Amino acid sequence: AQGIEVLVHIGIDTVMLKGAGFTALVRQGDHVEVGQSLIRFDVDYVARHARSLLTQILVANVEKVARMVPASGIVIAGKSVVLQLELIQESANVALASQAQSGFVHGAKISLPNITGLHARPAAVLAALAKKFASEVRIMRGADAANAKSVVAIMGLATQCGDVIEVAANGPDAHEAIQAISALLAEGCGEKPGEAPLQPATIEPVTVRATVSSSTELAGVSASPGLAVGTIVQFRATIIDVAEHGGAPAHERNQLQQALHEARRQIDIIKAGMQRPEQTKILEAHQELIEDPDLQALALRAIDNGKSAGYAWRAAFSEYAQKLEALEGAHNALLRERATDIRDIGQRVLALLAGVKQTQMIVPDGAILIAEALTPSDTAALDRSKVRGFCTTSGGATSHVAILARSLGIPAICGIDEAALNLVDGSVVVLDGTQGLLQCQPSALDIAQAHARVAQQSAISEQEKTQALAPATTTDGHRIDVAANALNAADTHAAVANGAEGVGLLRSEFLFDERDTAPSEEEQANAYSAVAQALGKERTLIVRTLDVGGDKPLSYLPLPKEDNPFLGLRGIRVSLDQPAMFRVQLRAILRTAPLTKLHIMFPMIATLEELREAKAILAEEQAASGHHNVQVGIMIEVPSAALMAEQFAREADFFSIGTNDLTQYTLAMDRGHPKLAKKADGLHPSVLKMIQLTCEGARKYGKWVGVCGGMASDPICVPVLIGLGVQE
Ligand code: PEP
Ligand code: MG
Numbered sequence: 001a002q003g004i005e006v007l008v009h010i011g012i013d014t015v016m017l018k019g020a021g022f023t024a025l026v027r028q029g030d031h032v033e034v035g036q037s038l039i040r041f042d043v044d045y046v047a048r049h050a051r052s053l054l055t056q057i058l059v060a061n062v063e064k065v066a067r068m069v070p071a072s073g074i075v076i077a078g079k080s081v082v083l084q085l086e087l088i089q090e091s092a093n094v095a096l097a098s099q100a101q102s103g104f105v106h107g108a109k110i111s112l113p114n115i116t117g118l119h120a121r122p123a124a125v126l127a128a129l130a131k132k133f134a135s136e137v138r139i140m141r142g143a144d145a146a147n148a149k150s151v152v153a154i155m156g157l158a159t160q161c162g163d164v165i166e167v168a169a170n171g172p173d174a175h176e177a178i179q180a181i182s183a184l185l186a187e188g189c190g191e192k193p194g195e196a197p198l199q200p201a202t203i204e205p206v207t208v209r210a211t212v213s214s215s216t217e218l219a220g221v222s223a224s225p226g227l228a229v230g231t232i233v234q235f236r237a238t239i240i241d242v243a244e245h246g247g248a249p250a251h252e253r254n255q256l257q258q259a260l261h262e263a264r265r266q267i268d269i270i271k272a273g274m275q276r277p278e279q280t281k282i283l284e285a286h287q288e289l290i291e292d293p294d295l296q297a298l299a300l301r302a303i304d305n306g307k308s309a310g311y312a313w314r315a316a317f318s319e320y321a322q323k324l325e326a327l328e329g330a331h332n333a334l335l336r337e338r339a340t341d342i343r344d345i346g347q348r349v350l351a352l353l354a355g356v357k358q359t360q361m362i363v364p365d366g367a368i369l370i371a372e373a374l375t376p377s378d379t380a381a382l383d384r385s386k387v388r389g390f391c392t393t394s395g396g397a398t399s400h401v402a403i404l405a406r407s408l409g410i411p412a413i414c415g416i417d418e419a420a421l422n423l424v425d426g427s428v429v430v431l432d433g434t435q436g437l438l439q440c441q442p443s444a445l446d447i448a449q450a451h452a453r454v455a456q457q458s459a460i461s462e463q464e465k466t467q468a469l470a471p472a473t474t475t476d477g478h479r480i481d482v483a484a485n486a487l488n489a490a491d492t493h494a495a496v497a498n499g500a501e502g503v504g505l506l507r508s509e510f511l512f513d514e515r516d517t518a519p520s521e522e523e524q525a526n527a528y529s530a531v532a533q534a535l536g537k538e539r540t541l542i543v544r545t546l547d548v549g550g551d552k553p554l555s556y557l558p559l560p561k562e563d564n565p566f567l568g569l570r571g572i573r574v575s576l577d578q579p580a581m582f583r584v585q586l587r588a589i590l591r592t593a594p595l596t597k598l599h600i601m602f603p604m605i606a607t608l609e610e611l612r613e614a615k616a617i618l619a620e621e622q623a624a625s626g627h628h629n630v631q632v633g634i635m636i637e638v639p640s641a642a643l644m645a646e647q648f649a650r651e652a653d654f655f656s657i658g659t660n661d662l663t664q665y666t667l668a669m670d671r672g673h674p675k676l677a678k679k680a681d682g683l684h685p686s687v688l689k690m691i692q693l694t695c696e697g698a699r700k701y702g703k704w705v706g707v708c709g710g711m712a713s714d715p716i717c718v719p720v721l722i723g724l725g726v727q728e
Helices: 043-049 120-130 151-156 174-187 249-272 277-290 293-304 309-325 330-354 376-380 400-408 418-422 444-468 489-497 521-535 572-577 579-590 608-625 639-643 645-651 659-667 685-700 717-724
Strands: 006-009 022-024 039-041 056-059 065-070 083-087 136-141 144-147 164-170 217-219 221-224 227-234 367-371 387-392 412-414 428-432 437-439 484-486 502-507 540-544 597-602 631-636 654-657 704-707
Touching: 039 043, 056 065, 056 083, 120 151, 120 174, 120 277, 136 174, 144 151, 151 277, 151 293, 151 309, 151 330, 164 174, 221 400, 227 387, 227 444, 249 277, 249 293, 249 309, 249 330, 277 330, 293 309, 309 330, 376 400, 387 428, 400 412, 428 444, 484 489, 489 521, 502 521, 521 540, 521 579, 572 579, 572 608, 579 597, 579 608, 597 608, 597 654, 608 631, 608 645, 631 639, 631 645, 639 645, 639 659, 639 685, 645 654, 645 685, 654 685, 659 685, 685 704, 685 717
Parallel strands: 227 367, 367 387, 387 412, 484 502, 502 540, 540 597, 597 631, 631 654, 654 704
Antiparallel strands: 006 056, 022 039, 065 083, 136 144, 136 164, 217 437, 221 412, 227 428, 428 437
């Protein structure tokens, strides 16, 4: 309907087949619908008679397309979305009223590098910096302006990648503010150019609904995969009534400040109970919204005009939420969904002001919740043991609710047909989160079949779990060790429960990130020991020493700014440059030696000298601590190390191939580059040759080789890696 022309060319030189092996199911000029099959072909026949099955998909009129996201990895015919297109829309008319600009100094024009514009996270980073200046600071896009200290105002600007932005400031430190904020904007406000927000699927697919709803089936967007059979529980948010007129403004202001303070405290408590970073990040964004100066100023103005705190606050957050909800176009989907976050936090503060207790939702066993919207706090508080799934009429696949549902493993549909709100409490339904379909009048047979599929799915997963604990052996009897990459003890417990035979890579950076001073030996030893204890004495722990550098600076490490950070002080080079810090880490790691099968691994080794220097320092620390029973290995992630694997194998106990970096350095393609990262394929013959050389070199000296880079978890790569001689 949007006039997109797609050309699908099946196989190479298949024109020569003159139609043999193909059956067209439609004719030129036919009207086709979503999901309709167009052509059938005999894969075997075509593969044997044409040069290749490689199938190309071309979008012929790209001038209508703002962005294309092709599927990556394994694509399943008829199931996967192969290509998502974001169409060009008229730019949304969302300018906040531009105020008189007199007295403002303007900075240079900047082209916005953020791939999805200034959405919640970069907006929060920007606002945090702006708040450090006394001056009034604005972000300008043409005639549109936003208060740079307000996250909601920045989001309301609905910026897009490539927008021309300038910073304007008025006040004592205007020049400094412009300089610092312009630099931050040019760098992407904490996002690397091309980095996508929270989830990779950031754009609305052209086909939002799986199919059209019918009287027995309601369609929405797949928000979290899985199948569930359960009974309907209609969930409605409490409607909170507040009086319009308040008491003395000073009293109402005080009420509002107290409620904001209490809301902050409540979120802190919820946050403390969350384990997954995606959950805490969302709550942190909520705290940032509570602090928002524009939101507060709007409420305070209404209070000064005689309104009650509750009335003023509700009007303020509703106005902002509506502003975001009114944004049009697929590229604003992410911002529209942030309206739910504003309403969530708004409702929390409002409940406090009105003295209404927001009780935890009490639901019966086997519930499928239906709501217009579930707030992220509602979702986070869901009792996983009782709720089998949920559907909301608002939101999409990128909403925080969807992200939380996925992290909790609850099947869910967002943006479902509003008819779902009329389903009777207690009626039995089948929710297919994968397809985004709710079967609302299932027959006895449908229910039985769904139960059978749920049972089958859990049986497969149970079966896999029982096998997970068995040794991994190929059909010809070749034994492979399967270990996990972990960040901490919680990851490690989960990995062991799922059959990991060890931790193949403990990325120790997590202890060093986002703090003002380096962690002490004691703190590090506690963290490493917790991981070692989770593994026990029979499993292997490979601790990688600190792997940071110019691209991932630490505030307390004075590293010079580099032109090529990936080729600069990175990995082991930092440790050798900062031997005191390196020794503290080694001492802390060595303290876990009695608890597990300890292995220490050095990252980014490029030369034998680096390995020898690092080993010499380790040997001194081992002598001092008396912990000699430690295996010492290296990451193979620099081509020189792969090429010289034989020489390295004489001096290292094991190798672990970091295919992420090895691919980037072999192909000279930045792993985070928006255009190149997709091409940086570990299956490139050059990378496979590096892996082969590594395995051959190790074999000569009887050393083992593992892979700790992303290729090890890709089902297509695993047989290739094993074939090349990888053992772990
Ligand atoms: C790698 O480079 O493949 C690797 C495992 O290390 P990191 O991803 O932490 O750089
Ligand atoms: Mg690496």
